[in-house]
Amino acid sequence: MSTEPTAPTRRTELLGIAAGLFAEKGFKNTTVRDIAEASGILSGSLYHHFDSKESMVDEILSTFQEELFAAYDAVLASDVDARTKIDRAVRLSFQAIDQHPHEVAIFQNDAGYLGGFERFGYLAERNAQSREVWVSLLTEGVRSGALRHDLDIELTYRFIRDTVWVAVKWYRPGGRHSHVEIADQYLTILLDGISTDPQSPSPRERP
Amino acid sequence: MSTEPTAPTRRTELLGIAAGLFAEKGFKNTTVRDIAEASGILSGSLYHHFDSKESMVDEILSTFQEELFAAYDAVLASDVDARTKIDRAVRLSFQAIDQHPHEVAIFQNDAGYLGGFERFGYLAERNAQSREVWVSLLTEGVRSGALRHDLDIELTYRFIRDTVWVAVKWYRPGGRHSHVEIADQYLTILLDGISTDPQSPSPRERP
DNA sequence: TGGTCAACCAAACAAGTGCTTGGTAGGCTA
DNA sequence: TAGCCTACCAAGCACTTGTTTGGTTGACCA
Secondary structure: OOOOOOOOOHHHHHHHHHHHHHHHHOOOOOOHHHHHHHHOOOHHHHHHOOOOHHHHHHHHHHHHHHHHHHHHHHHHHOOOOHHHHHHHHHHHHHHHHHHOHHHHHHHHHHHHHHOOOHHHHHHHHHHHHHHHHHHHHHHHHHHHOOEOOOOOHHHHHHHHHHHHHHHHHOOOOOOOOOHHHHHHHHHHHHHHOOEOOOOOOOOOOOO | OOOOOOOOOHHHHHHHHHHHHHHHHOOOOOOHHHHHHHHOOOHHHHHHOOOOHHHHHHHHHHHHHHHHHHHHHHHHHOOOOHHHHHHHHHHHHHHHHHHOHHHHHHHHHHHHHHOOOHHHHHHHHHHHHHHHHHHHHHHHHHHHOOEOOOOOHHHHHHHHHHHHHHHHHOOOOOOOOOHHHHHHHHHHHHHHOOEOOOOOOOOOOOO
16 A cells, blocks of 8 residues: 555544444444544534545444455465465454454445445445455366365355354454454355354365 | 233234334334324324333233243253254244244344343343253253363353344344254254354364 | 634525325215 | 325535634744
8 A cells, every 4th residue: 555654643633433323323423423423523523524425434334344455465476376375365254354344334234325426436346346356266166176066156255245244243352253263264154154063965176 | 821812903003013114113212102093093193002102012911922932941851952942043033023023123232222121021031041942952952961061151152142042133034044944054054053063173083 | 023724613505305274076874 | 186105306404524714832043
């Protein structure tokens, strides 16, 4: 990320406060007066720093997405087998939830609403991009024999995406489980299942 | 359900329209004028049928939850092993998404916000109740040897709950996958994993 | 000392919000 | 025919919303 050195300006501080409120109550449900009160100023004063309430989420989300997808690209480009890539991508996601819970929560809760505005078209683009990453990883895994070939790639992608990202709704940094423990447990279940016996028909076959 | 025979009254019709809008745009983000316009009447006329906008969601959610939890109770009370119960509970959930997509979506998206009002205290209660159902099922499964005993019950419960219910965000009745196919695929992955080989350490052990 | 500037205040505005009020049209029934 | 009832309209009220405007404060600097 080679933008500015990002000094901890008042602007940045206000964005952090806004992000917390957006994540907690939702974008539409958070008023500029809420943000102002939490910042110890009046609502009108926010407009000295930002054009609009929309531009606040915009800055919050776009900054985060840039960072996140740079990390995904690094995983995709790494020279390891599909299984390891999947492992890393899952861990990366839980780590993102740990380090940027507000941003992830806003994206999870309000992407649908915000996506309706032209300004936030990049949200849908990033979503499609993320899907392609996962679908290609899973396809590679099946082709290499590391993953079962009776998998429906599209459904499997959705299951993984959903489970990973919705965790932001209950995960609390510094809580009972670290994001690493959660990733461990999920990867165990995802790769090998919760069962002791393989289920009756069509068990683990090799290509 | 032994309430009233529920004739297809205008009231019921309006509730259905409201449910669709709430599910699509969120409760807070749907105005009474939206609902009225979609119904072909003026906003004030809604108050001939309902006390408030809140009482509309209330009726939508409470009716659905009653029905859903009666079904869960039946699964819990059935005389089969834990694995079969888990199978049935998962299928039941995907079926609920298929038959009541609006209600599920509203619950998923707005339970957090609505839960803040006393009136909707039952939402949190039902949530706790649902957790107990799953935790007891999983615990029984581990104890009986059907499920791996290195599972973190709490995390496993959350993973299952999240994956199942968030599916309402992309599942479309009559779409490419039936709810039965989706349940099949998810149960396959959940029980046996996506991998062909059991992962390196601590594979499938018996108690 | 005077000028500049970021940060903020105080007050308001227009649009949108949930909801209320008084009234009306038309069907059903006693 | 009279009375009642369901379903609705028309208009508005009180409040909240995002945003604008003109002015004030205090730190920094030449």
